[in-house]
Amino acid sequence: MVSSSVSGEPRKVTIHDVARSAGVSRQTVSRALNDKDEIDGSTKQRVLDAARALGYRPSRFARGLVRQDTTTIGLVIPDLLNPFFTEVAAAALEAARARGWHVVVYDTADRAEEERGTLQVISSQVDAVVGYFSCPEDELQLFTRGMPVVLIGREHHTARFSSIRIDGEEGVHAAVAHLVAAGHTRIGMLDHHGRVDPSIRREWFTTAAVSHGIDADVVVGADQSADGGGAALRALLYAHPDVTAVFTFNDIIAIGVLREARRLGRSVPQDLAVIGFDGLQLGALVEPPLASVALDTRKLGALAIEQVARLLTGADPLAEDDLVVRAELRLAGSA
Amino acid sequence: MVSSSVSGEPRKVTIHDVARSAGVSRQTVSRALNDKDEIDGSTKQRVLDAARALGYRPSRFARGLVRQDTTTIGLVIPDLLNPFFTEVAAAALEAARARGWHVVVYDTADRAEEERGTLQVISSQVDAVVGYFSCPEDELQLFTRGMPVVLIGREHHTARFSSIRIDGEEGVHAAVAHLVAAGHTRIGMLDHHGRVDPSIRREWFTTAAVSHGIDADVVVGADQSADGGGAALRALLYAHPDVTAVFTFNDIIAIGVLREARRLGRSVPQDLAVIGFDGLQLGALVEPPLASVALDTRKLGALAIEQVARLLTGADPLAEDDLVVRAELRLAGSA
DNA sequence: TTGAAAGCGCTACCAC
């Protein structure tokens, strides 16, 4: 039993209803609403009044169907509250706006489940997808069938999707070189933890440390939060009291380190030099300002959007070599 | 002269093309793509192959037209990089996701021009609008004709639009009371500047100060940035060297104050107590942690979405009294 | 200035 007109659920007002109510044809309504010239002033007013009275709003689907001129892309972010992703999102938004595109933002809360749900729903809502995904490529491909996809921050390029790779090798090398030149011989790293394998950022650190002839195994895992950074610093200093410099997986962790160092009575950078990774704007707000192996997040977003544009129009996509953002050491008070 | 098939611009592949290519009808294509049961496995595969070969992707407009079940709202934010708006945006996204809605995010870069452009374009892309607008109501109404609109953070409710009001009166009163109880008699405020009239937050401060019998005119304008906060603190201390406590327009400014105080050799909270406004998560990252008259940004976002939902379904909208988020004093290391 | 008709690309509801 389906009673069609229960309370609430006001049936959609269409252009037809407005036409009837104003005593004109649908085309005339369309003319009035779209500010066309070929319409009498009084008729137009009458139509507009009727439309308002009925609470009419044109269907964006019907309209989009007939004049297909809008591009909408989906931006998938693990956590908008994480400043790094905020910066990437802002950059992508800006680049998209420059092209007149619309961006639907999805925050997957860093959960695979949400990621899947987003993928399900996204394919019928956007023309292309940009963002971060942790799920396997097979699954990704399954849900995005044929839709252009650009992954951000993948460690390696993949065969099936375009991706923007982050290359921090030189930057991390420069960071370690700087610390060594400043006289540090025991440099610790606070890697992220929780995943099984060590991060690629740790690999960069290891390579750099080895090439400078210093220990590369003074590493402790940290939760990716300021609190996590603080706790990890304590653990690190407990295990290796002779450490005088720290490189961290990212800036958030580094900020926790700065805070914890102060609480421990260690002054930065005299007693402890700190270099983060990401180059967040946030790093300038703390005291001392955070040195960091910095990523150009705007370039990250712009590149992703550029590649999507090419994929969408069928133009030659950018080659892998061009889809790279290199991190650069940016010195500041903390080192 | 219209040459229809210039290079680039690949004409849209429709379900019809796929049907022809696979030698089936359009309905069968539809069935294959939508995972319906009533289709032979091999047929399905053939259709899927054809679709992929042709690079077919269903039109979201056509699809949306026929099964109108998706709600998309536009979220308009002045600056996504501003942590406060980031928090509001994240909250709105979360609330929208809980309802299965899509959210198109527009960053107006705090420019009236962009705001207008966004408004122009938004009306044909979303079912409702939530967010911040600085343009006059007339203009707003012009562009949003009939579309539900919920304004956030307006100082007063308006007749024409729903709005979520922020009420910091009690919170600011509590902040001043706390400072007075701690023995402070000269409390400065760093207001935002750039606008003509003093902010409503300043009014709250004034009221609270007067009611505690202390000067309410120790006020300096600050740019809404950490640097602005630092500069304003210097100006404030220069003009009023006896100030021992500062209340700021927002947390960003307060964080600049914290940093500047350290540089000036003033320890917080001993030499200078600091209380911000907003209650950003960011406040917990600095040292000492920032005391603040805190807003529940999640409630802000959730309320806005809730009201949009009511407007959209025709349910009874929330009354003005329910569309308020009250700020509460949250003490921390800085005060 | 206005109206009739066609069709955008897709899915739902029937027949077969």
Add this chain to the structure above:
DNA sequence: GTGGTAGCGCTTTCAA
């Protein structure tokens, strides 16, 4: 299991 037909709500020809 598959195909025809009829729309979804709108704008764009083209006639009147």
